[in-house]
Amino acid sequence: MPKILVVGGGYAGFYTAWKLEKHLRQGEAEVTMVDPLPYMTYQPFLPEVAAGSIEPRHAVVSHRRHLKKTRVVTAKVTKVDHATKTATITPAEGEAWEESYDQIVMTAGAVSRTFPIPGVADEAIGLKTIEEAAAIRDKILTNFHKAANLPAGPERDRLLTVVVVGGGFAGIEVFAELRSFASDLLKSYPELSFDDTHFHLVEAMGRIMPEVSLETSHWVLENLASRGAVVHLETQLASAEGGICQLKAKDDSIETIPSDLIVWTAGVMANPMVKGTDFPLEQRGRIRVQPDLRVVDDEGVVADAWACGDVAAVPDLTGGGVGGFCVPNAQHAVRQAKQLAKNLVAVIRGEATTDYKHENLGAVAGLGLGTGVFQSGKFAMKGFLAWGAHRGYHGLAMPSWERKWRVIGDWVGGFFLGRDIASLDDRETPRAAFEAFASRPKPAVADEPKAVAAPAPAEGQPADAAGPAYATPAEDVSKDAAPVDAK
Numbered sequence: 001m002p003k004i005l006v007v008g009g010g011y012a013g014f015y016t017a018w019k020l021e022k023h024l025r026q027g028e029a030e031v032t033m034v035d036p037l038p039y040m041t042y043q044p045f046l047p048e049v050a051a052g053s054i055e056p057r058h059a060v061v062s063h064r065r066h067l068k069k070t071r072v073v074t075a076k077v078t079k080v081d082h083a084t085k086t087a088t089i090t091p092a093e094g095e096a097w098e099e100s101y102d103q104i105v106m107t108a109g110a111v112s113r114t115f116p117i118p119g120v121a122d123e124a125i126g127l128k129t130i131e132e133a134a135a136i137r138d139k140i141l142t143n144f145h146k147a148a149n150l151p152a153g154p155e156r157d158r159l160l161t162v163v164v165v166g167g168g169f170a171g172i173e174v175f176a177e178l179r180s181f182a183s184d185l186l187k188s189y190p191e192l193s194f195d196d197t198h199f200h201l202v203e204a205m206g207r208i209m210p211e212v213s214l215e216t217s218h219w220v221l222e223n224l225a226s227r228g229a230v231v232h233l234e235t236q237l238a239s240a241e242g243g244i245c246q247l248k249a250k251d252d253s254i255e256t257i258p259s260d261l262i263v264w265t266a267g268v269m270a271n272p273m274v275k276g277t278d279f280p281l282e283q284r285g286r287i288r289v290q291p292d293l294r295v296v297d298d299e300g301v302v303a304d305a306w307a308c309g310d311v312a313a314v315p316d317l318t319g320g321g322v323g324g325f326c327v328p329n330a331q332h333a334v335r336q337a338k339q340l341a342k343n344l345v346a347v348i349r350g351e352a353t354t355d356y357k358h359e360n361l362g363a364v365a366g367l368g369l370g371t372g373v374f375q376s377g378k379f380a381m382k383g384f385l386a387w388g389a390h391r392g393y394h395g396l397a398m399p400s401w402e403r404k405w406r407v408i409g410d411w412v413g414g415f416f417l418g419r420d421i422a423s424l425d426d427r428e429t430p431r432a433a434f435e436a437f438a439s440r441p442k443p444a445v446a447d448e449p450k451a452v453a454a455p456a457p458a459e460g461q462p463a464d465a466a467g468p469a470y471a472t473p474a475e476d477v478s479k480d481a482a483p484v485d486a487k
């Protein structure tokens, strides 16, 4: 049986495996999908997760629950040697191993692309993973708790200032969603007022959201301005050291904005893991493919190798793509994956492949509860109807009814009950509460009888806090364990 190896289980990888399960006959091929994460992330929902409208777990799709005929491996592919058709798979625990394959599908996606701006790597957070979105949500909530205890002043301002870098779709969506979230939160914080919250978005270009018309982008700018959210166009982040954002305008003037939450959404780049492969890459680091999604080099098709999604430079046959290639988005990734699965099965059966061609359907964005924009060609919708279109489209596009219902459930719950504003920030240190009071073994004291050794203080506790209030292991043994043994 031919072995198909799918590298990556995100949008493109998950759909490739899912559709291969559908198209392959019993015993026709064996599919293995490898991803370091046990789930596919529905990235278009990340802004709504960050804003507390969707529960983090509901925006991801478990691989093992939905891929019943695929062998799922939760590990990283760290090397591919297509010349010998072997991939090196490195798990989080245990030894790496080499996996041989007959056909390979590369779908390792993209990662946040940053520039060497001082402070960004240490202070900012991206928005590519569910963990980042959940952390942003908790950070906002925790900062509101902290700010509510502080008098007006620079420290409180810093906690209530959000800076988003990048005015593309993802940046504007998260910026607008977080503004909506913060405005909602103020109802629960009588200590804080609207004027205490500050939202700044930094965009190097002279406009936002290149996917929509200039007119629609102006409407978005006006909408944000009316909600107290400032967009700095033709401005670059010069430094974020110590959380102090230095915004450099076109005229070289510098504005300084201290912030405790800097979200970086200024672009993505092909996953650098492709450098550990022998596949041909184009100048932007993506794998070169031809329109039927087979990998190509200067000599022609690289046999038995496929790629799609953000990691691949897929020619856009409609002529609409940037530089002649499909733009990296979910709309393409999911359709390319479906075509790729069909083509791969066709090749196994000795049939002809079909080129990938997809006319852009348009773009739809949620800008906070009740507001959105939709653009398809010259047709644009703004406000409440567009927001409805955003939720309708993405609600249906979420893979599997099991996940659709969970997300729709969150929306219905949110409508009747409001957002859930409990922060679980302490899950970053989940053992802290237990550790603070945990009894520890007595330290071994040379040449002294053990009975006189004092119980060890818990970590972070003063020495006299260790003993009297809680039973030590020694006491447990004498009072409880001994009688049980005696029985």
Ligand SMILES: Cc1cc2nc3c(=O)[nH]c(=O)nc-3n(C[C@H](O)[C@H](O)[C@H](O)COP(=O)(O)OP(=O)(O)OC[C@H]3O[C@@H](n4cnc5c(N)ncnc54)[C@H](O)[C@@H]3O)c2cc1C
Pocket: 007, 008, 009, 010, 011, 012, 013, 034, 035, 036, 037, 039, 040, 041, 042, 043, 044, 045, 046, 047, 075, 076, 077, 078, 107, 108, 109, 110, 127, 128, 169, 170, 271, 273, 308, 309, 310, 311, 328, 329, 330, 331, 332, 333, 364
């Ligand atoms: C905030 C945000 C909002 C967005 N909104 C929209 C939208 O509204 N509409 C739209 O069309 N698009 C949207 N996109 C873009 C869209 O989500 C991506 O284009 C799409 O996810 C690309 O799919 P992919 O499978 O190529 O990559 P991904 O979905 O990123 O999947 C890549 C997978 O590869 C795995 N991987 C990484 N390294 C390895 C390795 N070494 N070995 C094995 N596996 C590996 C990753 O864990 C991941 O699961 C948005 C993106 C973001 C970040």
